[in-house]
Amino acid sequence: MKADVTVETVRAVEAILLVAQEPVPTDLIAQLVEMPSATIEQVCGQLAASYEEAGHGFQIAKVAGGWRFQSHPDLAPYVERFILDGQRARLSGAALETLAIIAYKQPISRLQIASIRGVDPDAVMRTLHGRAYIAPVGRDSGPGQAVMWGTTQLFLEKLGIASLEDLPPIATFVPDASLVEALEKTLRLDPDEVVEESARSDEAEAQ
């Protein structure tokens, strides 16, 4: 710990996080213990590291913009035995794909989502909204004034991340060259190239 951080400050942070019912923003903790936010961020980070090192069954983690106590993932089997309805609601592939689009493209309208997925996202979006992973964040300024959607704090909690910036950059996901080539080749209009192609593969087979 830094020299100017007293033991009391660290203990106060622990006490506050223990009684909190949702992630506590660093700024709020800083205000309560009268220390700079940067210091509190450091204190929390160091507390998290020290719990891990001591091998405790709990952690401090930064999730959805704030710090919180949570059980250690190693101990999920015990916790699930204890919390009877501990089974988490599973997200379907369609739900995850829709969430992925909303997370990276927000604010986005239903129509825009539909055109990316090629299917009506209505039912999936209703479920996601019901679970509060997505919410309307405004209206399009265009003529239709479509409702625009974005992800929520609960979405960040569901993913266990502190903010949207913790998601990998979209560039990471650009399909690799071989797939792009395969798609392009498949949909090529010019028949000459197709002939060439098959000639080449004949050659390959002959070897």
Place this chain on the structure above:
Amino acid sequence: MKADVTVETVRAVEAILLVAQEPVPTDLIAQLVEMPSATIEQVCGQLAASYEEAGHGFQIAKVAGGWRFQSHPDLAPYVERFILDGQRARLSGAALETLAIIAYKQPISRLQIASIRGVDPDAVMRTLHGRAYIAPVGRDSGPGQAVMWGTTQLFLEKLGIASLEDLPPIATFVPDASLVEALEKTLRLDPDEVVEESARSDEAEAQ
């Protein structure tokens, strides 16, 4: 620690107590981690001593026949400041709706409330229960044996009425069959409250 108590057992106890809403009886912990109760009693006692020694801002304490995490008494001023600063005093619209449903429809299960409100009332109910405005009043006789909830004496006192019969009767505002039909339909549908607050904001506001 005793020789036959593994690190995993101690960590599991920590994890279980961390996520528990109420003090957890020794016997229940013993059953969950498959160890004798006497051993668990000892483990909890030793954990409590080690937290105190390490000077953490939280403790493990035995309360009402069970073990729980709580903030250290030394740090009460910080916790009080957190409660006052960090939380809003008024009941949110969503919390009010949940409370009204429980008041009028008691005894009622969490699931039944969810189907009326269309969103998970969990967080709101936890707050209301924490303030002793609602309480479990029994179990459903059906297969699930769901916990049934009702309002408390404190609720009546706060509202300044002698009994539930002083509430305006429900029948006066269920005027015709079409509304009932519309209502039934809503109950069958997925929640789709586009402009409604999300479950997440319920939680935030209810505190």
Place this chain on the structure above:
Amino acid sequence: MKVAIEVATPVFEGPFDLLLHLIMREEVDIHEISLATIVDAYLLELAKMAELDLEIATEFLLIAATLVEIKSRRLLPGRENVDLDEELALWEERDLLLARLLECKTFKDVAKILAVFVDDADRVYARTTGPDERFAEVTPDLLEGLTIQKLERGFINAITPKPQMSINYYHVNPIRFTVAEAVEELMTELPRKLRTSFRELTANFVERLEVVVRFLALLEMYKQGYIEIDQVDRFGDITVAWTGIGPDAETNMEIDSYEG
């Protein structure tokens, strides 16, 4: 050696999903992508869906039409008499399809990473217990100012059905008929006309979709030997002639036999 493997038909989340699946499968299996195989497989899936679900998504058919156009463009080369506008339009559609496939694939990959995040996050449980009873006095009284009138209003709000804000954002009407129904119509229409053209057969249709459905129906009947199809100019009109012979003119024809 190639072994035919029966795979349980997966549920495809839309036309891009299906098309990606088919193309990637081809790539893995034979390292050479045959558009013909993919178009046939796509149409086969489409036919299965058309039988299962009348409300089949319009996108499936629009993409089928684009695929078929690309395929026919390859099979019927011929540089003369090319309508440049139509040629350009086809290029545009192809590029659009390619771009949308890539975008779809990108978000499918993102979804996989999100699933990993979710799986990890599902293994931790947050503490949400709140302050204990020692702090009850400090805790603000939530019910301050609550009256029975407010409670009553809260209850009415809670049980009042919420307005549905869902808008129908599909500009294309839901499909009113299936390929199978179109075949049925043509089976009564064509024997009377004997010889006609695709444009004539679709002259009364407003929706592009209806045209596509008819086109798919004609392709099907062509494969079954009921009709002859001839296209003199590329992108020109298609003449349709009733042959009067089929595999079994007496019984209902099988629609799900696009492979061939």
